[in-house]
Amino acid sequence: MCSGSWSGVDDVVRVALVAAVVALGGCTFWYRPVPVIRAVGRERTAIAGDSFNVHRDARFEIYGPGSRAVFDAYDQMNRTYRTFNRYFGTDAPRLTVVLYPETTKPRDSAAVTVLRARGATVLRFVRPMDASWRERTGEDGHTGSLWPVGPTVGRLLLASIAAPGSAPDTTSLAKLPAWYRSAVMSLVGDGTGLPQDIQFVKENRRDRLFVDQLTAAERPTTADSLLDPYRRNEVRDRDWSFSAQSSAFMQFLLDREGPGTMAMLGYGFLNGETFAQQAARFRVLPQHLMDMDARWLLWIDAQRSVY
Numbered sequence: 303m304c305s306g307s308w309s310g311v312d313d314v315v316r317v318a319l320v321a322a323v324v325a326l327g328g329c330t331f332w333y334r335p336v337p338v339i340r341a342v343g344r345e346r347t348a349i350a351g352d353s354f355n356v357h358r359d360a361r362f363e364i365y366g367p368g369s370r371a372v373f374d375a376y377d378q379m380n381r382t383y384r385t386f387n388r389y390f391g392t393d394a395p396r397l398t399v400v401l402y403p404e405t406t407k408p409r410d411s412a413a414v415t416v417l418r419a420r421g422a423t424v425l426r427f428v429r430p431m432d433a434s435w436r437e438r439t440g441e442d443g444h445t446g447s448l449w450p451v452g453p454t455v456g457r458l459l460l461a462s463i464a465a466p467g468s469a470p471d472t473t474s475l476a477k478l479p480a481w482y483r484s485a486v487m488s489l490v491g492d493g494t495g496l497p498q499d500i501q502f503v504k505e506n507r508r509d510r511l512f513v514d515q516l517t518a519a520e521r522p523t524t525a526d527s528l529l530d531p532y533r534r535n536e537v538r539d540r541d542w543s544f545s546a547q548s549s550a551f552m553q554f555l556l557d558r559e560g561p562g563t564m565a566m567l568g569y570g571f572l573n574g575e576t577f578a579q580q581a582a583r584f585r586v587l588p589q590h591l592m593d594m595d596a597r598w599l600l601w602i603d604a605q606r607s608v609y
Contacts, residue, residue: 343372350412354400361394363422365413366401371449375401375427378452378491385490386459389564395462398422401449404431425458427451430533450532456491457483457526463565464572472523478571480521484529484545485552486564495531496553499546500605507602510547513595517577519544554601558586 343366347356354365355372361383366372379399386394398417406428417424429449457472460483464474475483488495503510511519521544527533528541529548555563570580581589588594 342376343369350416352411352413354413360396362396363398364401365399365417366449367403371401374449375399375451378450379455381493382452382455382459382491385493386456389490389561390463390568391562391565392463394459395423397425397455397458399425399427399451399455401451402426402428404429425451425454427454430530430536450492450530453487453491453530453532454527456487459490460486460568463568475523475526478568479517479577480519480526480529481516481544481548481551482567482571483523483526484548486568487526487529488531488545488549489552489556489564492531496549497605499531499549500553500602502543502546503550504602504605506543507599509543511544512592513551513598514578514591516544516547516551517591550602551598554598555587557601558597559584 342357343355345356347354355369357364357372357376362379364372364375383394400414414424414426461472461475528537529545534542588597
């Protein structure tokens with residue numbers, strides 16, 4: 303038997319050594335294992351004089367100011383891509399995300415310009431001011447919420463179905479109603495806040511919008527950032543309320559009509575159909591919006607409290 307310490311050994315090397323040890327069947331190492339996923343974001347690169355940590359795979363690239371920032375963003379984007387693929391049944395377009403801290407001026411850097419010149423669809427993400435104050439939970443503090451890029455990425459992926467065959471352009475989102483855009487940002491781009499959204503609607507049911515009001519509400523796409531679930535401490539109560547109602551109502555539809563409902567509605571809106579017109583084809587829920595509203599309240603009341 304032999305023993306030793308693997309402290310400081312690269313994660314990929316550790317996996318190779320474990321395989322060799324198992325194959326040889328005789329040598330035992332005492333070590334503290336580190337998940338291979340923790341190698342995400344450790345690579346360094348330089349673009350246009352700026353230095354970044356980076357993660358690249360077949361779905362997306364992430365450039366950030368440190369390994370933890372890249373890992374947090376990877377955690378969010380991995381979930382967002384998988385959820386988008388599940389609900390829309392199509393591969394999401396490849397994105398390049400460049401992360402900047404809160405103090406960065408809102409203009410493109412030389413690195414972003416270079417990446418765009420290479421043909422990449424680049425999202426320049428400046429972290430919200432209060433993101434760094436959140437408490438860390440989980441192994442080594444990784445939560446994915448300290449760089450909350452998911453809702454913004456979800457919105458950009460949604461733009462890819464609004465203008466298929468071209469680079470995602472958020473101007474095409476104007477064809478989609480505000481509640482729908484908000485619901486996708488929350489359920490595809492975040493997903494962790496749904497219980498709180500349902501609880502919010504339950505506790506504020508007297509102030510909620512009826513289904514016909516919610517689904518017909520108009521808001522400019524330029525104000526979508528106010529519906530980002532990670533920005534709720536910065537926005538007005540009515541923005542928070544609209545965002546919570548939108549995600550709760552969408553989940554109600556998904557529960558009753560199936561996960562394909564999100565894509566069906568999206569393509570219907572892009573073809574010029576209203577929500578009422580599409581609801582007339584529902585198979586489980588009432589097709590009249592007032593009856594659907596009553597059913598939604600029953601669903602809300604039946605959900606368990608998060609407290």
